[in-house]
Each structure stands twice: as structure tokens, then as C-alpha cells.
Amino acid sequence: MSDHLMLDAATAWLRQECTAAVVRAIDAGASPDALAASFAQLGFDDALRAEADGGLGLGLDEIFPVFEAFGAHALPLPAAERMVARALGVAPPDLPLAHRALVCAALLAGAMRAVFDRSLAYANDRVQFGRPLGKFQAIQHQLAVMAEEVFAARMAARLAYVAADLRHIDPRRVAVAKARTSEAAVEVAAIAHAVHGAIGFTHESDLSLFTLRLHRWRQSAGSESYWHAELGRALVHDHAGPTLDLLRALTETLAVPTP
Amino acid sequence: MTAFDTLAPTRIPPEDEALRGAVRAFLREALRDRPAHERAQSWAGYSPAFSRALGERGWLGITWPKAYGGAQRSAFARYVLVEEFLNAGAPVGSHWIADRQSGPLILKFGTEAQRRAYLPPIARGESFFCIGMSEPNAGSDLASVRTRATPDGHGGWRLNGQKIWTTNAHHCDHMIALVRSSGDAADRQKGLSQFIVDLRSPGVTVRPITDMSGADHFCEVFFDDVPLSADALIGNEGQGWEQVTAELAFERSGPERIFSSIVLFDNWLAWLRTPQGASPEAERRAGRILSQLAPLRALSIAVTERLSLGESPVVEAALVKDLGTTLEQRIATVIADDLASRPDVQPPAELLLTLDHIIRVAPCYSLRGGTREILRGMIARGLGLR
Numbered sequence: 001m002s003d004h005l006m007l008d009a010a011t012a013w014l015r016q017e018c019t020a021a022v023v024r025a026i027d028a029g030a031s032p033d034a035l036a037a038s039f040a041q042l043g044f045d046d047a048l049r050a051e052a053d054g055g056l057g058l059g060l061d062e063i064f065p066v067f068e069a070f071g072a073h074a075l076p077l078p079a080a081e082r083m084v085a086r087a088l089g090v091a092p093p094d095l096p097l098a099h100r101a102l103v104c105a106a107l108l109a110g111a112m113r114a115v116f117d118r119s120l121a122y123a124n125d126r127v128q129f130g131r132p133l134g135k136f137q138a139i140q141h142q143l144a145v146m147a148e149e150v151f152a153a154r155m156a157a158r159l160a161y162v163a164a165d166l167r168h169i170d171p172r173r174v175a176v177a178k179a180r181t182s183e184a185a186v187e188v189a190a191i192a193h194a195v196h197g198a199i200g201f202t203h204e205s206d207l208s209l210f211t212l213r214l215h216r217w218r219q220s221a222g223s224e225s226y227w228h229a230e231l232g233r234a235l236v237h238d239h240a241g242p243t244l245d246l247l248r249a250l251t252e253t254l255a256v257p258t259p
Numbered sequence: 260m261t262a263f264d265t266l267a268p269t270r271i272p273p274e275d276e277a278l279r280g281a282v283r284a285f286l287r288e289a290l291r292d293r294p295a296h297e298r299a300q301s302w303a304g305y306s307p308a309f310s311r312a313l314g315e316r317g318w319l320g321i322t323w324p325k326a327y328g329g330a331q332r333s334a335f336a337r338y339v340l341v342e343e344f345l346n347a348g349a350p351v352g353s354h355w356i357a358d359r360q361s362g363p364l365i366l367k368f369g370t371e372a373q374r375r376a377y378l379p380p381i382a383r384g385e386s387f388f389c390i391g392m393s394e395p396n397a398g399s400d401l402a403s404v405r406t407r408a409t410p411d412g413h414g415g416w417r418l419n420g421q422k423i424w425t426t427n428a429h430h431c432d433h434m435i436a437l438v439r440s441s442g443d444a445a446d447r448q449k450g451l452s453q454f455i456v457d458l459r460s461p462g463v464t465v466r467p468i469t470d471m472s473g474a475d476h477f478c479e480v481f482f483d484d485v486p487l488s489a490d491a492l493i494g495n496e497g498q499g500w501e502q503v504t505a506e507l508a509f510e511r512s513g514p515e516r517i518f519s520s521i522v523l524f525d526n527w528l529a530w531l532r533t534p535q536g537a538s539p540e541a542e543r544r545a546g547r548i549l550s551q552l553a554p555l556r557a558l559s560i561a562v563t564e565r566l567s568l569g570e571s572p573v574v575e576a577a578l579v580k581d582l583g584t585t586l587e588q589r590i591a592t593v594i595a596d597d598l599a600s601r602p603d604v605q606p607p608a609e610l611l612l613t614l615d616h617i618i619r620v621a622p623c624y625s626l627r628g629g630t631r632e633i634l635r636g637m638i639a640r641g642l643g644l645r
Contacts, residue, residue: 120642147638151558228544231550236545237532237542243521253268
């Protein structure tokens, strides 16, 4: 199965099975077993294992949009962690912190995109003072800031997935990914609730299925402050010379030599 | 929104990356005695001699065809050069505008004669340009410009009016001015054209304006019946607005929207690496800045690729500029807070001087090239809200 087909299959399954009603019920304490059983039938569990070991042999770069889709649908199963753990040959609770942070960053990127899309749609639909909310400059600027945060955070997450394999992830790239997505998550959740007004605060609205996940995933596998400290150590102690050279190592799609 | 989906991590091609070593070696030598607070002037640092030295090495107009003095290299080659210039704190201000946007504009819209006349001297670092956009009553509202070019009846034009906030006009040979060539202010974007104005022409008066850093980088420029020949018009009459819009995408997403405070940042890091300056809390603050710089650099490179393909990613460029300039400003306030959070530790004088300089120039980061509010309006339009 190619990465493209896998993303299509994942998206189709998420739309069909991982509906807001299902997520809400599981969040409220219902058993996730039926959803987990349905997910298992997709055969994704070994997507990241090498083909020689009976897996699909997908690379991290290829799995990124799938993990992102899990986040965008608020998937209430630890499916991504499970895929990574199986590829590493460890039990999910034994996943190293960096690998958990790597997964979280993609989930956050996806959930932020979903929250952004919902906020944009709501701003276009909701009419006050005779105009859609999105026509008010104060709302437009908040949505612009939200777009910037989602945009930058998604790139930060992707950088940890490009040109990397699960057994050799760059902890500094993971730090950028988890720190930037976590920092953005707080801002994105706050603006989404501001744009949605009281309705977004109700149990009936789906918004909190996502914004509560933004907060939860921000607090999982190290918040931004944890990773800022890690990055700061890498920059101040383990690096000498221009910041640019560390930036190059963090952002380019292949390793580059220092001139 | 398309911007999320179209910008992927992009690799600078190895042949362009290969320029870095030579540029860095040259800069190390050339800037050996330049202190941090002067290097922190970044692209406002003015040195015609330095520009000529870059021209001699083929590092100006590097993307232009060889016939016009260029090296026919990719947009990534220029990216590598500019990134090195800014990170080293090279005084690139004299040729900055000509290399970044006047030259590309002439290449794209100019006649063959205009290209041959203007581009080679720019590439040699001998001819400097400024941008005539803002006017006293046309700041963010650029379409309300009133400076007017009137046909002189012999195929040429007469120019009357005033430009303001024109960076380096007092040091430049030419201005590319956006002016009204037909209709009136009510026509807005219609009836605007761009002209190449020789600033030594009779009727041109340039008056520098001192800014809050004490420097006189920007100017007022007055036009009193300035004669323009027919070939002063660049591009098509009446197409000035479209030409300016394309030009601004190049202006908004480059390394200069990320690295304006990088000399200060590196200078601060050097202090944090000493026993007296070391502080875990400061390291955490530095780590936060790095976590914001990294995705911005990747986004800026991704936008560069889109521009090099001839696209005009206006919204993406606006996103990069707003995020980038906000971070450039935050770097100064974070460092100030760190240093002052340890009042019993005396930081190096040069670090304090450099910080003081950045605090004085940082307000302009989110004004020049489109204010924060204008950019957010453009992003909102890109989102379909306007």
C-alpha cells in the first residue's frame, strides 16, 4: 500500500467510523473497543515496520499526513503510538519520550487544522450586526493570527518527520516540533473559543472535542517549556558558532556539512 | 487554505549550498574589525565599497542572465548569499533594494534597452536604487498616491509630487516610483504606472529624516516638474499596481524578515556560553526562540521555491513576514528581560550597545514592507473572509 492510498483509506475510515458522536461517547467513558476493532481491520498496525518484518515499510515522512488525519478527527485511540511502538519492537508504555513527542506533534498539527477549519466556517456562517463575523476586522485579524500559528506549527512538526527514520530521529528536531506545536496549541484553542463565542463552550458543540485535545497533547510528552530547555541546552552548550548552522541542521531535508 | 498544503520542506540544491563556504570566508575577513553593534545594523548598514566588493565577486544580481551582468544562478543561490550576509551582519544596505527588487522588476517588465542600461551597473555594485511608494497621505493606503506623471506632449512626462519614507534616497542614483499617470485618486488602483526616476534630474529634492535610532536612513523626496523621457516608464502604463503587487511578494518572505536581530541573538548566546553569563533560564528562553526560527526558515525557503517557479504566493509571504518580524522584535525584548533579570551580573558593554540599537530599530520591522495590520488583512483575504 502506498502512502497516498493509506492516507485515503485512513481518511475514509475516520469519516465513517470516527464521528464526533463516537468521539464524544468515548470521551465520556464509553468503551473504545468497537472502534479499536474496526481500526484493527484496516491493517495499519504494522505500517511502519520494515517489509522484511512483515510490515508495510512506510517512512516517517510518509506517515506524517496519516498521523495528522488522526489528530484532525480527534481519534480517541492511541493508534499512532501503537504503530510507532510496534515498529520499534517495544510495548506502547515503553516508548521513549522523544518518540511520544514526535507522535504528539503530528496529532497536534492535525487537530489545530481541524480547529482552524471549524473556526473559519463558523466565522463565515454566524451573523451578528447584520454581517457574518468574518467580515469584522477584529475577527479577521484573530483568524489571521490563528492561521500563522497553524502554518508555522505544521512546518515545525513536518521537519521532524522528513529525512528521518524511527530508529534515528533527531532529538533536536523533535524538540522544535513538540515545542512549536504545543505553544501554538494554546493560542489556537483560545482564538477558536473567542471566535465561537458561547456556543463553542457548550457540551453540545464539537469544538471542545478538539480544543481539549490540544491542551491534553500539549501537556503530553513534555510541554513547550520542557523542550525549550532541551533546545536551549543544544544551542548554548552543544553548539558553537552561528545559530544559522544549527538552524540549517534543523530545517534542511538532508544532512548538510558545515562549511 | 492552500498555504497549509502547498509549502513543504524544501532542500536548497547542493550547487547553491556550495556557495556558502566562499561567502563565509570572505565575510569573516571583510568584517573582522566590525563590532557587533555595527553589524547589527543588518540590511540598513550602508557601504558602497562593500557593495562593489560583492559585485566584483559576482554576488550581486546573481540570478540574472549573464547578458545583463548576472550569473544565471537559481533563487536559492541568492538565498544562501543573503542568509550569510545577514547572519554575519554585513553592510548590504547600499545595493539591497536594487539587488532584491528593482533589478528583478526591470528584468521582468523592462525593455531590452532598460535591461542593458540598468542591470549591469547594479550587478557591479555601482548603481543603487530606492523604492518610491509611500507618500504623506498614502502610507498603508498605497492606492491613494497623488504624485503625478503628466504627458509633456513630446512623448515624455513631467513628474510632480512627493514621496516619503524612501530608504537611502539620499545615496541612490535612481528611484522606481509608483505614480498616477491617468485619472485621479478616486480611480484607486487604476491609472498607476511605475517610472525610473534619475534622482540627479533637475527638480528633484531629497531631504533625509532622522529616525529614533539617530540615523538618517529614510528620506522625503520632492518632484517639482521633473522631466522624464519616454523610456523612463517601466512596464506598461496603467499596470503599476499589478507590477508593485508582484514586487512585494519578493520583499516579504526573504531571510531579512527572520534575521534582522540575529547578530544580537548570536552575541547574547556568546555571553550565555561564558561562566559569568551562563543561566539555565536564559537557555530556555534561547531555546524558545530557536523553536520559532526553525519552522520560519523552512517556510521562507519553501516560499522562495514557489517564487522561483514564477508563482506569486502573496498570502504565504504575508504569513512569513508577520511571524518573522514579530519574532525579530521579540528577540530584543526577551534578551533585555534576561539581562535585567540578573541585576547583579554585568553583561559585556558591546552586548548592551547592540541590544540598545535593536530596541531602537525594531519598531520598523513590522512597518516596512507592509504593516502587521495590512498583512493580517491580506491573510484574511486569502482565507476568503474579504
